[in-house]
Amino acid sequence: MRSNYLFTSESVSEGHPDKVADQISDSIVDLFLSKDPEARIACETLTTTQLVVLAGEIRCKGVFENGAWADGAQAEIEATVRNTVRDIGYEQSGFHWETFRFENNLHAQSAHIAQGVDASGNKDEGAGDQGIMFGFACDETPDLMPATLDYSHKILAKMAADRHSGAAPFLEPDAKSQVTLRFDQGKPVAATAIVVSTQHAPGYDQGENEAELHAYVKAVIADVLPAELLSDATEYHINPTGSFEIGGPDGDAGLTGRKIIVDTYGGAAPHGGGAFSGKDPTKVDRSAAYITRYLAKNIVAAGLATRCTIQLAYAIGVSKPLSLYVNTHGTGTADDAAIERAIEGIEKLGGLTPRGIRTHLGLNKPIYRATAAYGHFGRKPDGDLFPWEKTDLVDDLKAALA
Helix, strand or coil: CCCEEEEEEEEECCCCHHHHHHHHHHHHHHHHHHHCCCCEEEEEEEEECCEEEEEEEEEECCCEECCEECCCHHHHHHHHHHHHHHHHCCEECCEECCCCEEEEEEEECCHHHHHHHCCECCECCCECCCEEEEEEEECCCCCCCCHHHHHHHHHHHHHHHHHHHCCCCCEEEEEEEEEEEEEECCEEEEEEEEEEEEEECCCCCCHHHHHHHHHHHHHHHHHHCCHHHCCCCCEEEECCCCCCCCCHHHHCCEECCCCHHHHCCCCCCCCCCCCCCCECCCCHHHHHHHHHHHHHHHHHHCCCCCEEEEEEEECECCCCCCEEEEECCCCCCCCHHHHHHHHHHCHHHHHHCHHHHHHHHCCCCCCCHHHCCCCCCCCCCECCECHHHCCCCHHHHHHHHC
16 A cells, blocks of 8 residues: 555535435334334435435335335325435425425335345345445544545534534535545645535625635634644635535435445445445345444454454355455554454354344344434444444454454
């Protein structure tokens, strides 16, 4: 790996059309898991001007069984979708939570997929699909995340908090950020360029109002980034197109699962290609990506490496992972193969089967809407939320490698 370079990551706000779709899909996951912890959900969302469409497959006791909806279920789904959009803050003529058209095209899960996943007889529960999943951690920030992505997320999260509180009433929900850092000997030493494009109230693209908006964004950046990374040489690009009044689904259609790099590591690590939102945790696209982050983070937190990538692979209907790969990028204090063996020997991980992962992390709970904006990783564990961000495996790893 090069020791001196520029690297960039981006983030998008909760009001970005793709993130609106992700949050709607995960609100549906939470709704069904709150009714049935063993529910199966694959919910895709399309958002565009004054329209939200759901599509996908479900199975949920008491809600959707034998191809039929329970009384009131479809009304509860629509209310959940509208409340999600309301919470984001869309009350615009082109996209308003009360008045957009809504279509629910969810239907029963394929019986052929279900038979591969369900446990039966001597067969353990299998993975919901084939695929490869990656987890990553590094010591660039206290959250053990790539600094470029961590700061990109935090800029937008701060702006959203100010919008919701009324501290920045000129902001509207849609926004994007991008942070470029210079690295020396693999460590971030300077912010060379920062881009923030934010939807705004009418008139905040000219004169004193525009100056107020620009000053506000620069103050947020200064609040988020360490002072030593900013200097007079830092380039700021704030609303570089000039105007950004039309935003969200009215400005650009949104789809679930189109921001997989924003959701993970900002391009600083490999990605297996599977999206997270809208999927229940039998789908290893989601649950195995969470356990690999958990393992990588605990390895770095244990001082076994300063940078760690982990890969798992699965076959649909098969419980045991096909492979486990650990790469500490030359920073490890133990051999990578020894770390692999240590992970495989920790009984509480349940052999990294789909059921073992869900049991250890407690994933069969309605915890997913909170993940669908500002990243699935680098977040603070809070009660049942973000359990894969805990560092409670440190002692087990150290003991296994002693």
